Amino acid sequence: MKNIDSKGHVTGTSIYIDDIPTIEGTGYGVVFDSPCAHGKIISVNYSKAKALPGVIHIITHKDIPGENQIGGILPDEELFASQEVHFQGQPIALIIAESEQIAFKARKLIEIEIDKKTVITDPREAQQKGQLIFPPRTFSLGNTKDSWKDCSHIFEGKVDINGQEHLYIETQGAYAQPLENGNIKVSSSTQGPTAVQRAAAKVLNIGMHTIEVDVVRLGGGFGGKEDQATPWAIMAALGTQILRIPIKVILHRMDDMRMTGKRHPYSADYKIGLNKDLKIVGYEVTFFQNAGAAADLSPAVMERTLFHATNSYFIPNVEATAYSCKTNLPPNTAFRGFGAPQGMFVIESAIAYAANELAIEKQQIQKVNLLKDGDEFPYGQIAEGVGLSPAWETLVSKFNLKATQKEIASFNKTNDAVKKGYALMPITFGISFTKTPMNQARALVHIYSDGSVGISTGAVEMGQGVNTKMLQIAANIFSVSANRIKLESTNTTRVANTSPTAASATADLNGKALEKACNALAKRLKTTAASYFKVDVGTIQFKDEQVLVNGNTSDVSWNQLVDMAFLERVCLTENGHYATPIINFNKDKEKGHPFAYHVFGLALTEVTVDCIRGTYEFDAVKIVHDFGKSMNPTVDRGQIEGGLVQGMGWMTLEEIKYTKEGRLLSNSLSTYKVPDVYSAPKQILIEPLETEGTDMAILKSKAVGEPPLMYGIGAYFAIENAIKAFNPAYKSTFNAPFTHEKVLMALYN
Ligand code: MTE
Numbered sequence: 001m002k003n004i005d006s007k008g009h010v011t012g013t014s015i016y017i018d019d020i021p022t023i024e025g026t027g028y029g030v031v032f033d034s035p036c037a038h039g040k041i042i043s044v045n046y047s048k049a050k051a052l053p054g055v056i057h058i059i060t061h062k063d064i065p066g067e068n069q070i071g072g073i074l075p076d077e078e079l080f081a082s083q084e085v086h087f088q089g090q091p092i093a094l095i096i097a098e099s100e101q102i103a104f105k106a107r108k109l110i111e112i113e114i115d116k117k118t119v120i121t122d123p124r125e126a127q128q129k130g131q132l133i134f135p136p137r138t139f140s141l142g143n144t145k146d147s148w149k150d151c152s153h154i155f156e157g158k159v160d161i162n163g164q165e166h167l168y169i170e171t172q173g174a175y176a177q178p179l180e181n182g183n184i185k186v187s188s189s190t191q192g193p194t195a196v197q198r199a200a201a202k203v204l205n206i207g208m209h210t211i212e213v214d215v216v217r218l219g220g221g222f223g224g225k226e227d228q229a230t231p232w233a234i235m236a237a238l239g240t241q242i243l244r245i246p247i248k249v250i251l252h253r254m255d256d257m258r259m260t261g262k263r264h265p266y267s268a269d270y271k272i273g274l275n276k277d278l279k280i281v282g283y284e285v286t287f288f289q290n291a292g293a294a295a296d297l298s299p300a301v302m303e304r305t306l307f308h309a310t311n312s313y314f315i316p317n318v319e320a321t322a323y324s325c326k327t328n329l330p331p332n333t334a335f336r337g338f339g340a341p342q343g344m345f346v347i348e349s350a351i352a353y354a355a356n357e358l359a360i361e362k363q364q365i366q367k368v369n370l371l372k373d374g375d376e377f378p379y380g381q382i383a384e385g386v387g388l389s390p391a392w393e394t395l396v397s398k399f400n401l402k403a404t405q406k407e408i409a410s411f412n413k414t415n416d417a418v419k420k421g422y423a424l425m426p427i428t429f430g431i432s433f434t435k436t437p438m439n440q441a442r443a444l445v446h447i448y449s450d451g452s453v454g455i456s457t458g459a460v461e462m463g464q465g466v467n468t469k470m471l472q473i474a475a476n477i478f479s480v481s482a483n484r485i486k487l488e489s490t491n492t493t494r495v496a497n498t499s500p501t502a503a504s505a506t507a508d509l510n511g512k513a514l515e516k517a518c519n520a521l522a523k524r525l526k527t528t529a530a531s532y533f534k535v536d537v538g539t540i541q542f543k544d545e546q547v548l549v550n551g552n553t554s555d556v557s558w559n560q561l562v563d564m565a566f567l568e569r570v571c572l573t574e575n576g577h578y579a580t581p582i583i584n585f586n587k588d589k590e591k592g593h594p595f596a597y598h599v600f601g602l603a604l605t606e607v608t609v610d611c612i613r614g615t616y617e618f619d620a621v622k623i624v625h626d627f628g629k630s631m632n633p634t635v636d637r638g639q640i641e642g643g644l645v646q647g648m649g650w651m652t653l654e655e656i657k658y659t660k661e662g663r664l665l666s667n668s669l670s671t672y673k674v675p676d677v678y679s680a681p682k683q684i685l686i687e688p689l690e691t692e693g694t695d696m697a698i699l700k701s702k703a704v705g706e707p708p709l710m711y712g713i714g715a716y717f718a719i720e721n722a723i724k725a726f727n728p729a730y731k732s733t734f735n736a737p738f739t740h741e742k743v744l745m746a747l748y749n
């Protein structure tokens with residue numbers, strides 16, 4: 001089935017926040033934010049701004065009827081700064097005016113005086129000064145201290161990884177409108193409708209039941225709207241509560257880039273020990289997570305870094321420690337991969353360093369250390385259905401690795417100014433929210449009396465195709481055509497207490513809830529049919545909108561059966577609830593079985609580096625990927641291509657820069673470069689690995705949203721491989737992204 005949104009997207013008829021028809025009398029909100037990264041607010045003078053014709057109101061912390069608090073995991077973040085500011089771009093007030101233009105003009109008239117304090121942007125400096133968001137955590141397996149004596153080679157090093165701007169095409173935004181009796185409806189571009197509802201209730205000091213949050217779809221989220229869609233939605237709701245008019249708040253791109261958090265930059269120290277057979281015997285790693293000025297989702301992100309610190313390798317002795325460091329940057333947040341990419345980049349760097357020192361190829365170390373079923377992860381779960389070695393063999397044969405290596409070697413022999421390189425990048429990613437209680441979902445299904453179907457779930461469509469998958473599930477069970485089924489918006493009054501659309505688990509969680517609801521309805525309808533035909537219920541089936549009895553088409557259509565059931569007063573509505581079984585995690589012991597299953601795969605990245613200019617082009621990325629049994633290969637391939645290129649961008653072109661004073665320099669699309677069609681690989685080949693799938697995945701179709709991003713890490717090491725062919729004296733610095741500028745310096749250092 002094609003993505004059900006394709007047509008709307010291509011014809012420009014899909015509805016995003018700014019496409020919702022504006023109600024007369026709407027006020028437009030523009031955020032006034034801190035001009036400096038750390039300091040005490042001495043005074044703010046709004047009088048000139050308020051006097052501007054067309055300005056309706058300026059909301060500050062003083063107008064908040066409830067708590068001035070939006071922290072989701074830890075209560076450490078104000079909606080509007082009251083006494084102090086902790087990052088540049090921190091919201092201080094919301095200007096509401098008759099038009100956006102007027103609000104922007106008013107913003108320039110606000111005068112603020114701040115007593116500046118010391119700014120910290122470096123996570124190691126924060127850690128040294130004891131500025132942590134919460135206490136450090138350590139995952140361990142075996143005993144690293146005792147393991148070093150078994151090692152023939154021990155290496156230590158440092159790794160730095162920059163953040164990443166989400167750059168969803170639709171910027172953050174929300175539109176609130178007053179309903180009767182003080183109730184409020186908020187349309188929000190959020191991955192977490194319930195998160196918005198919960199936080200808004202707290203700030204507005206009203207019950208969750210009085211706030212309805214509605215989400216049609218997002219023009220991309222990528223994690224950037226898991227938590228950070230919330231403030232703008234609350235601001236709009238607060239404006240509506242105070243003024244009883246509709247309020248629209250949509251961030252302009254530069255405001256969005258300045259005010260919102262990004263993927264976490266990390267710095268890390270590692271020590272890796274190998275025996276003479278290149279087996280990794282011990283691995284110690286310390287992560288310094290740059291959390292920014294408040295917790296946001298950093299505790300959960302940091303946890304996932306620890307979960308994925310050994311990537312796709314079995315290492316018997318591991319000690320991984322992480323510090324969440326408080327700096328004066330916007331609070332960093334969820335981003336596709338959620339801390340795992342950083343953990344994986346560090347171990348890949350450690351392996352690359354060891355290979356370089358031993359004068360062997362990186363892949364020789366990778367290959368002999370691949371995780372096998374039965375191996376234990378440092379967090380206690382045992383690997384199951386993780387076929388990395390078969391994936392490796394498949395890649396070697398399907399994509400003829402030997403021939404590629406030969407071609408690259410001969411190319412490099414005959415070319416002086418252009419060099420080719422390659423890298424292999426295995427991934428293993430755990431599926432489930434690492435916080436066990438979040439792994440639940442619900443779905444509400446109506447069969448209308450004409451036989452058409454309406455579906456509501458907690459899943460948010462953000463381009464990943466989850467609505468298409470939901471539709472497929474219902475269409476399969478009822479055996480009705482797709483155009484009879486409607487995916488309703490995600491709305492907190494229809495499906496309550498949702499987990500955010502995140503962790504790649506949305507189709508699994510909501511799909512399984514939907515499957516339960518549809519199965520219950522199908523059973524009811526089959527019972528109606530069985531009594532009509534006076535047969536056993538087990539003999540009834542649905543096929544192509546017709547009722548079958550004992551496999552034979554009857555004269556009763558789906559429509560007629562629905563009508564029959566309705567007249568017999570059978571309930572044609574059902575609610576399904578799903579909670580992932582088995583999973584658990586004990587935070588005191590840092591052990592458990594946190595993931596329903598793992599997704600794995602392997603990528604071969606080929607690059608050509610222009611050794612005069614330092615530029616590069618990716619010739620191909622060839623991927624062997626574990627889909628389980630994909631329920632929608634087209635949608636899933638799209639996720640792999642998009643995730644891959646996004647990961648490659650993080651490793652290569654995308655460079656976030658802050659000044660020492662905490663001012664964002666890469667604050668627009670002219671200074672922040674994401675991959676376009678020219679910098680995407682010329683060829684992306686995807687070979688589905690035939691696996692059994694798992695019953696924990698919806699229809700055995702494994703989650704696919706985040707894992708492919710980490711194939712992008714191969715880009716960094718492929719570039720290094722090419723640089724070495726030009727400059728044999730090159731020493732890795734492991735400082736991502738590998739921008740053209742850095743490549744040029746590496747070629748000639
Ligand atoms: N694909 C598109 N087109 N747009 C997005 O915003 N977000 C990614 C991924 N793929 C995203 C996307 C992220 S961060 C996650 S967690 C998953 O989709 C969430 O959806 P899923 O759980 O349905 O895979």
Ligand code: LUZ
Nearest residue numbers: 300334338432433434502503
């Ligand atoms: N969000 C979250 C996530 O709250 N918990 C997770 O484990 C997670 N994993 C990936 C992406 N988002």
Ligand code: MOS
Nearest residue numbers: 223335336502503
């Ligand atoms: Mo994705 S980072 O789980 O929104």
